[in-house]
Structure formats: C-alpha cells, structure tokens
Amino acid sequence: MSTVTTTYREAIREAIREALRRDPRVFLMGEDVGAYGGCFAVSKGLLDEFGPERIRDTPLSESAFVGAGIGAALGGMRPIVEIMTVNFSLLALDQILNNAATLLHMSGGQFNVPLVIRMTTGGGRQLAAQHSHSLEGWYAHIPGLRVLAPATLEDARGMLWSALEDPDPVLIFEHALLYNQAGTLPADAGAVDIRRARVRRPGRDVSLITYGGSLPKTLEAAGRLAAEGIDAEVIDLRSLRPLDDATILASVAATRRAVIVDEGWRSGSLAAEISARIMENAFYELDAPVARVCSAEVPMPYARHLEQAALPQADTVIRVARGLVRGDG
Amino acid sequence: MNDVAHDEHRRQLLREMLRIRRFEEKSAELYTQEKIRGFMHLYVGEEAVAVGTLQALDADDAVVSTYREHGHALVRGIPARAVMAEMYGRQEGCSRGRGGSMHIFDAATRFCGGNAIVGGGLPLAVGLALADKLQGRARVSACLFGDGAVAEGEFHESLNLAALWKLPVLFLCENNFYAMGTALARAQSQPDLHLKAASYALGAEVVDGMDVLAVEAATRRAAQAVRGGGGPYFLELRTYRFSAHSMFDAQLYRDKAEVEDWRRRDPIVLFERQLRAAGVLDDATLARMEAEIAAEIAAAVAFAEAGSWEPVEDLTRFVYSEGPAP
Numbered sequence: 001m002s003t004v005t006t007t008y009r010e011a012i013r014e015a016i017r018e019a020l021r022r023d024p025r026v027f028l029m030g031e032d033v034g035a036y037g038g039c040f041a042v043s044k045g046l047l048d049e050f051g052p053e054r055i056r057d058t059p060l061s062e063s064a065f066v067g068a069g070i071g072a073a074l075g076g077m078r079p080i081v082e083i084m085t086v087n088f089s090l091l092a093l094d095q096i097l098n099n100a101a102t103l104l105h106m107s108g109g110q111f112n113v114p115l116v117i118r119m120t121t122g123g124g125r126q127l128a129a130q131h132s133h134s135l136e137g138w139y140a141h142i143p144g145l146r147v148l149a150p151a152t153l154e155d156a157r158g159m160l161w162s163a164l165e166d167p168d169p170v171l172i173f174e175h176a177l178l179y180n181q182a183g184t185l186p187a188d189a190g191a192v193d194i195r196r197a198r199v200r201r202p203g204r205d206v207s208l209i210t211y212g213g214s215l216p217k218t219l220e221a222a223g224r225l226a227a228e229g230i231d232a233e234v235i236d237l238r239s240l241r242p243l244d245d246a247t248i249l250a251s252v253a254a255t256r257r258a259v260i261v262d263e264g265w266r267s268g269s270l271a272a273e274i275s276a277r278i279m280e281n282a283f284y285e286l287d288a289p290v291a292r293v294c295s296a297e298v299p300m301p302y303a304r305h306l307e308q309a310a311l312p313q314a315d316t317v318i319r320v321a322r323g324l325v326r327g328d329g
Numbered sequence: 330m331n332d333v334a335h336d337e338h339r340r341q342l343l344r345e346m347l348r349i350r351r352f353e354e355k356s357a358e359l360y361t362q363e364k365i366r367g368f369m370h371l372y373v374g375e376e377a378v379a380v381g382t383l384q385a386l387d388a389d390d391a392v393v394s395t396y397r398e399h400g401h402a403l404v405r406g407i408p409a410r411a412v413m414a415e416m417y418g419r420q421e422g423c424s425r426g427r428g429g430s431m432h433i434f435d436a437a438t439r440f441c442g443g444n445a446i447v448g449g450g451l452p453l454a455v456g457l458a459l460a461d462k463l464q465g466r467a468r469v470s471a472c473l474f475g476d477g478a479v480a481e482g483e484f485h486e487s488l489n490l491a492a493l494w495k496l497p498v499l500f501l502c503e504n505n506f507y508a509m510g511t512a513l514a515r516a517q518s519q520p521d522l523h524l525k526a527a528s529y530a531l532g533a534e535v536v537d538g539m540d541v542l543a544v545e546a547a548t549r550r551a552a553q554a555v556r557g558g559g560g561p562y563f564l565e566l567r568t569y570r571f572s573a574h575s576m577f578d579a580q581l582y583r584d585k586a587e588v589e590d591w592r593r594r595d596p597i598v599l600f601e602r603q604l605r606a607a608g609v610l611d612d613a614t615l616a617r618m619e620a621e622i623a624a625e626i627a628a629a630v631a632f633a634e635a636g637s638w639e640p641v642e643d644l645t646r647f648v649y650s651e652g653p654a655p
Contacts, residue, residue, distance in 0.1 A: 064451075
C-alpha cells in the first residue's frame with residue numbers, strides 16, 4: 001500500500017478539499033480562511049482552487065457567521081465553519097447552544113442542523129489567557145452536539161467527512177500544537193469511524209485516558225513508564241460527546257487503575273465526568289482511586305515557565321501513574 | 330387586481346387581523362385558566378404587521394420569528410389548532426409540545442421557529458438566504474424581530490453580513506417601542522431604527538405599522554427588490570402592543586394615557602372603519618367573519634383539549650436525528 005508523507009495541518013486541508021470536491025453543498029466559512037490562508041494555514045491554497053463562494057472570508061462576527069452556518073445548514077447546505085480559537089467561540093455560544101444544539105428537539109424533530117464547526121483549542125504556544133484555553137469539555141456538556149478531538153494524522157484526515165455525513169451539529173477541536181505533527185498516511189486514507197475511542201497503546205497496569213493535544217504527552221509518559229517496568233495502556237477518546245463508555249470501562253476493568261489526562265481545568269471537567277462514570281460503573285474493579293492530571297486552575301499565563309507549569313506534562317502523568325501502580329506516588 | 334378582487338383582498342386582510350385578535354384573546358383566557366403555562370406574549374395591537382408583511386411572501390420563502398409569534402404563525406398558514414395544541418403542550422402541537430408559545434415551528438410552511446433569544450434569529454435568516462443564493466434559488470428569507478433586537482450585537486453583525494454578501498433577507502423590525510419594559514428612548518442613541526439600519530448600505534425605510542395596507546405595500550416592494558437580487562432590505566414597522574409584555578407584566582413602565590393614545594390607532598378598528606366608508610364591509614359580512622373565526626378558534630381549543638401528551642419514553646427523541654442526513 002502506498003503512503004504519503006504529511007502533517008496534521010495538511011491532512012485537515014486534504015479532508016476539506018475532498019469534501020468540497022465530493023459534495024457541492026459543502027463550503028468553508030470563517031475569519032481569514034480565504035485570502036490569508038487560514039490563521040493556522042489550514043486552508044492555504046483552497047481559495048485559488050475553489051473560489052470565494054466556497055472559501056468564504058467573513059467579517060469578525062462570530063455570532064453571525066456561526067448562526068449563518070446554522071441557517072445555511074437548515075437551507076440544505078453542508079457548511080464547515082472555522083472559528084480561530086475556542087476562546088473566540090464564546091462570542092458564538094448563543095448560536096451553538098440555543099440554536100444548533102436545540103432546534104431539532106425543540107421543533108419536535110422537524111429542523112436538524114447538519115453543520116460542522118472546526119476550531120483550535122489548547123495552550124503551549126505562549127498565547128496567554130485569551131487564546132489558549134481548552135473549553136471543549138464545556139461543549140461536551142451540551143446535548144444535541146457531537147464533539148470530536150482528532151489527535152492523530154489519520155483522524156485529522158478522516159473525521160471531517162464523517163462529521164459532514166452526520167445529520168446533526170458536530171464540533172471538531174484541533175489542538176494548536178498538533179498542526180505541525182508529521183508522519184505518513186495511506187494514500188487512500190479517508191473517512192474514519194467517529195463513535196469509538198481507540199487504544200493507542202495496549203498495556204496491563206494502568207489506563208491513561210486522554211484526547212487531543214494531550215495524547216502525544218501521554219504516549220511519551222507511557223513509553224517512559226515502560227522503561228521502569230510499568231505497562232500503561234493509552235486510550236484516545238476521539239469523541240468527547242458521546243463518550244465511548246465501553247472502551248473506557250473495558251480498559252479499566254483490565255488494568256484496575258485509571259489516570260485521566262485532560263487539558264481542561266479540573267473543576268467540572270471532562271476528566272471529572274469520566275471519573276464519575278468509572279466510579280459508577282467499575283468501582284469494584286478498581287485497585288486505586290481514579291486520578292486526574294488537568295491544567296492548573298488559572299488563566300493561562302504568557303511566560304513560558306508559568307504556562308508549562310499550568311499545563312499537564314508527561315512528568316506529572318508518570319508520577320501520578322507510578323503512584324497508582326506502586327502506591328508510592 | 331380588479332376592483333372585486335381588491336375588495337375581497339381587503340376584507341381578507343381584516344379577517345386575518347381579527348383572527349389573530351380573537352385567537353390572542355382566547356389564549357389570554359386559557360392562560361388564566363392555567364390551560365396554557367410558561368411565558369406567553371400576546372400580539373394584540375400589532376396585527377397589521379404580521380398580516381401586512383406576510384402577504385408578500387411565497388409559499389417556499391422562509392420565516393424566522395420571535396417569541397411573540399402566534400400572529401405570524403397563523404398568517405403564515407400553520408393551522409390554529411396546531412398552534413393551540415402546542416400551547417397546551419400536546420404532542421399534536423406543531424412542535425410536539427416541546428416548544429410551547431415561544432417556539433412554534435412548522436417545516437411545511439418553512440416557519441423556522443419562534444426564537445426566544447432576542448436577536449438570535451437574525452443570523453439564521455442570513456444563513457437561510459446564503460443557502461438560497463449558493464443554490465441559485467430566488468427565495469426570500471423573512472426575519473421578524475423587535476426593537477429590542479436592535480441593541481444586540483447579532484443585529485449589527487447580521488445586517489452587515491447580509492448587505493456585504495447581497496443576500497435575499499427581508500429584515501422586518503416590529504418596533505413596538507418597548508423591549509419588555511425598556512422604552513426605546515432609554516435604550517437607543519438613535520431611536521429612528523431605519524437610520525441605524527441604513528448605515529449598513531441596504532434599503533431601509535419606516536412604515537406605519539398600524540396601517541395594514543401601508544405595511545403590505547411596503548413589504549411587497551421590499552420583497553420584490555430582495556427577490557430580484559438587490560440584496561437585503563430593512564423595514565421598521567412602527568406599532569404598539571396593547572397588552573402587557575407577557576402574562577406576568579404589571580406595566581409599571583408606561584402611562585395608561587400612552588396606551589390609550591395608541592389604542593385610538595387600533596389597526597383593526599381603523600381598517601374596519603375604512604372598509605365601511607368605502608362600502609366594502611357591512612354588518613352582515615363582519616358578523617359572518619366573526620362567526621367563522623369564533624368557530625375556528627373553538628375547534629382549535631377543542632382539538633387542543635382532546636390532544637394527548639407525548640409519552641415520557643420519548644423525552645430524549647430528537648436530541649439527535651433518528652436517521653442519516655437527508
């Protein structure tokens with residue numbers, strides 16, 4: 001099988017390109033997606049290829065262009081709306097929650113919203129407190145949405161088409177630190193399943209449950225733990241709503257220990273939800289309390305040493321996992 | 330239109346306004362009987378706006394509305410019984426009883442909902458219009474909203490976007506001079522709302538919203554311009570709600586004298602007088618109209634009374650779609 005060398009950024013671009021070619025109802029809309037080529041250069045070159053009708057630059061009006069995406073979806077289109085960062089998406093939260101997530105149920109099943117919203121999330125680039133947060137856990141709180149977090153090249157390439165085939169709104173969170181991730185994909189890579197979590201590294205001693213930008217750190221932690229004789233299993237959630245309980249619980253039942261690595265703030269976090277589900281469904285399987293590695297509960301600081309101190313790190317994951325397995329954390 | 334058709338059309342306009350008025354009066358009565366619950370916002374006094382504007386739309390145009398939308402829904406052609414059953418919370422209601430008074434939806438007439446977030450419907454109308462433009466359809470997306478929405482950011486973002494992209498949106502601002510209890514002059518630096526709209530480089534004008542013929546004429550002109558590819562259009566329809574904001578409103582914020590002044594401009598009374606003077610309406614015709622409307626509303630109430638509750642087992646249906654995307 002032939003393969004291509006690519007990056008996370010290029011894989012998303014290729015997914016957008018494929019969607020635009022396959023379905024005339026698809027168009028991309030957002031701030032600087034056209035002439036600028038995308039704030040993170042994801043859509044670079046697409047304007048030349050598809051023209052301004054389908055690669056549509058918007059004014060800085062998050063609420064209006066997200067709402068327009070919802071309206072266009074109601075009108076039979078398949079919009080891909082790009083929001084620069086999750087912090088900016090709060091300007092469109094009314095549209096996402098009160099309309100996109102709500103219209104189908106509130107209308108008694110009459111008006112579904114086949115819309116895809118992509119946005120960057122996460123810290124680590126010294127962009128300070130208004131560009132660096134991980135708020136996908138908030139969106140995962142909302143019934144009516146599907147929330148995805150591609151962490152691999154395969155998912156960056158394959159989740160978009162599956163999301164576009166979904167009859168309901170799908171949010172895709174792209175961690176800003178992943179865009180330069182490089183590797184190979186099969187030349188014929190395409191749509192992937194978006195319902196299930198994946199075991200990225202099998203192991204017997206402890207389940208490290210994570211997603212998105214924390215996956216590389218967690219895999220690094222698992223590699224280093226192996227050197228100390230601790231065999232960690234790494235679960236990539238991929239879908240944050242709905243959560244794939246079966247994969248999580250099967251892993252925990254086998255390893256009897258769980259650490260959740262989540263770049264969101266700890267209080268009221270996605271990690272808290274997963275922890276509760278493990279407690280509800282696998283309490284008697286556990287050999288140790290469920291542990292969490294989350295971001296410090298501060299607005300993300302600019303200075304590198306402070307930002308790194310605020311974010312989940314492989315060292316922390318190792319210390320916490322070691323503590324669960326050996327009881328000496 | 331010949332004279333006979335014109336006369337019949339004018340009687341029909343009066344009939345539709347009366348239909349809304351009587352429907353709202355019955356709704357208020359049912360609310361006090363606790364048959365209808367939640368928030369309910371009546372349209373009494375504003376009938377000429379719904380009746381006049383919606384004449385200008387075609388069957389496949391879209392309507393985006395607000396939480397004060399019973400009148401819009403009735404004129405748009407949603408059966409009165411489906412609206413009444415919705416307010417009763419019955420599964421026979423147009424939104425299966427999930428929405429109630431503020432969230433009337435009907436896919437068949439492209440009535441895309443009463444939206445209860447002030448300003449929240451404007452971006453939807455922009456998007457519906459964008460879909461039409463991209464698919465080469467000459468349809469109009471009509472968006473009804475109140476003066477309160479003009480203070481929201483979504484108003485400004487949406488008008489700008491629609492004008493920038495020359496989208497077929499008909500912005501219909503029902504200016505009843507109060508955002509709940511906040512008088513327009515206490516909320517707007519520029520209370521002439523059409524002037525504010527005009528700054529976005531779209532057609533904008535002010536219309537006497539108590540005069541159904543003026544509303545209809547202005548909306549037909551505007552809709553024709555929009556449908557012809559001229560970009561969006563904005564109408565400020567000056568009107569007044571005679572009833573309270575909602576059923577919980579003691580109306581401490583406005584003078585009784587002001588309400589009485591506006592009542593003297595009751596769009597139904599004025600138009601009835603006009604039709605009588607023109608020899609187009611007599612007592613017998615009016616009595617027949619009232620009787621037909623009373624029968625329709627009685628049937629709607631009976632339908633709602635006889636309705637059923639959606640089974641609790643269906644609570645989580647339609648959080649997500651049940652089939653693949655169409």
